[in-house]
Amino acid sequence: MKASEIRELLKWVTENVISFGGGMPDPSSFPVKEIIEITRDVLSTKAERALQYGTTGGILELREELIRFMNKEGIKIDKPENIIITVGSQEALDIIGRLFINPGDYIITESPTYLAALQAFRIYGPRIIGIPMDNEGIKIDALEDTIRKIIDNGTKPKFIYVVPTGQNPTGITMSMERRKALLNIASRYDLLIIEDDPYGYIYFGDDHPPARLKAMDSEDRVIYLSTFSKIAAPGLRLGWVAASSEVIRWFELAKQSIDLHTSTLNQYIAVELLRRGIIERNIPRIKEIYRSKRDLMLQALSEYMPDGVTWTRPSAGMFIWLTTPEKIDTGEMLGVAVKKYGVAYVPGKSFYPSEDRHNDMRLNFTYPTPQQIFEGIKRLALTIREYLSQ
Template identity: 40%
Template sequence: MTVAAESPSASAPASVPAAVPASAPAAVRASVPAAVPPLASRVRSIGGSPVRDILAVTARPEVINFAGGLPAPELFDREGVAAAFRYALEEAPAQALQYATTEGEPILRERLAARTTARGLLTTADDLLVTTGSQQALSLLATALLDPGDTVLVEAPCYLAALQVFGLAGARIVAVPCDADGPDPEALADLVVGERAKLLYTVPTFQNPTGRTVPAERRAAVAAVAARHGLWIVEDDPYGELRYEGERVPWIAAHPDARDRTVLLGSFSKVMAPGIRLGWLRAPAELRRACVVAKQAADLHTPTVNQLAAARYLAAFDLDAHVARVAAVYRERRDAMLAGLAEALPAGSVWTRPEGGMFLWARLPESYDTTELLPRVVAQDVAYVPGAPFYAGEPDRSTLRLCFVTQTPQEIGEGLRRLGRGLTG
């Protein structure tokens, strides 16, 4: 079973006609169409997402899938979201169905700015650009900031889709050594200088894939490195509101050393619904304007009706209360997974205990290769994501990522029993 997309070959596909010998009659040569030009080198060298490849292989309903990063669909506020869309379409249909400004609907940006300010980072509507999911924000930033060959620093391990974005931009991607508290500040400083790095991409709260959270002291040290050596920080925060325990840690973007050089990304995907495809970025003015130009070239603007519905939801419903209800359920599911890991994983394994978010990270004994083991595990009707694709540099092949939010505690227990059989099989 193939579970990861192979990089497209740089050679021509088999369907392209072979070259016609020069000795062939002119009529024959004229009748054979020439080969089409090749794909761009950047897409020939970047493979697909291993997570999405695994999800395609494990789509059978009997599979308990710990591989995805999908919110629990039964927890979506379907009635509230539907009411918000009805309002947008009934009260302002001409606006909802029309083109909008690239920057985003003012009413949504105002409400997002108020939420951001309430969480400790003074923000105005003009500081924000609405994007079609925070994934688009990453793409816009890559377009605005990176020339081919520029160096991007990432965490080890790192969010998979960020590696794709930076790879497609032609960047050199270099991993920063990390420990349980996140990027090592001294190693980061050495890499900024030695590699002439342009930006650091980080998910400091409930990181994907590890679930770890960078403490305040480490965030301050990272901000100081950026200020001292000249570095952009892209701070991605899709999971920060899904906290189950502990105290909230302020954003890096709120640190005095980093305010003029940090881009903060946010999203409704994990707290409202991913199908709405709404994200945003908060950036210094010059960079934000560059991202607006990049977005104009990409899609003109994010769908107007989605923006107006989200703005209505924020005005008419209590998103914080909804997130609290979701987090309470997710905490039970996290606890169920933590309770069963010792029996499911081989002796000598270690794993993280996230304070929130959607993922935990496990490391098996060194002799285990989780990529090689995956087909055997899938045969038991359960799935995970091998850790290797999350690394920009040399991977730790004994690692794996588990998502704990999509299944019930009972399903998690059964899934872990299947996982144990597959790993020890």
């Protein structure tokens, strides 16, 4: 498995190595004091429910709070029956694979795309076609060409998987024009869209974030995924899916045999994080932390990187995508980066469904400290310079 190779490499990462390899939020953004208070309150008033088995779909109060939370962002969800609570978004990705993919089926993703989504889908044996991106997101012409070719083959892609805002791994946010075009294509060819939106609520660009696909989904063809991992804390393992009640019912049947339901206690904690406005008040703080760390990394990159190296300027998400000149294989370079220079990243290759590019890397800017960001980028630049001069 590709991910385990990277894991092996990243095991070299000791205290002296600065890692841009992970995908973890800044722990200073966790609402710790509030979760302590909430847990006490929840367990003092409804322990007999919060510690008991619950329903597979998730507790009603949480689904109702999520409806309000999404409505504020323009996502119109009417009924709790349109929502299911999952063990992080990862579980939703696995269930999507289970529900929609039969071996040999075509599915479409951005290229590069979220590695753990590729892993989750691959279990079910699909043919994954990656569509190239530019700074506005997925390339619509290439997408339509691909869809046509698949249809000419006598079949149809099962879905189009996209991370429209602050994409993992590139940090790119799909433009409004592309979003409309994507929905239009999905409508014309009658296709499902999976909108994976972990970062939409913490968009930190200067402009207004473009509307969610789900907010413009008049034909119920978008399955929307999000998570508490970036707006509250990943350790709660809470995600949710919003879709037509029919799709949610399929999710429930699948989830029932996978794990019965998501932790009731954690769901009640999330209810109160929403109800008490803690998440709403926390979001500007998270945005500020992420924006300033991004700025710092961008600054360090322009300061230290040699000519010929390029990178994205994300307005959301947790990653910058860096591209070196063709002669460098970032997978091969990682060993030297870690062992000689003390800096780690994730090589870009495994984010491509076809693994056909070797000179990119993903850099996380949310977890390392400001000092680590500056020093780490310096080290990375030295590594790249060494390789370029060979």
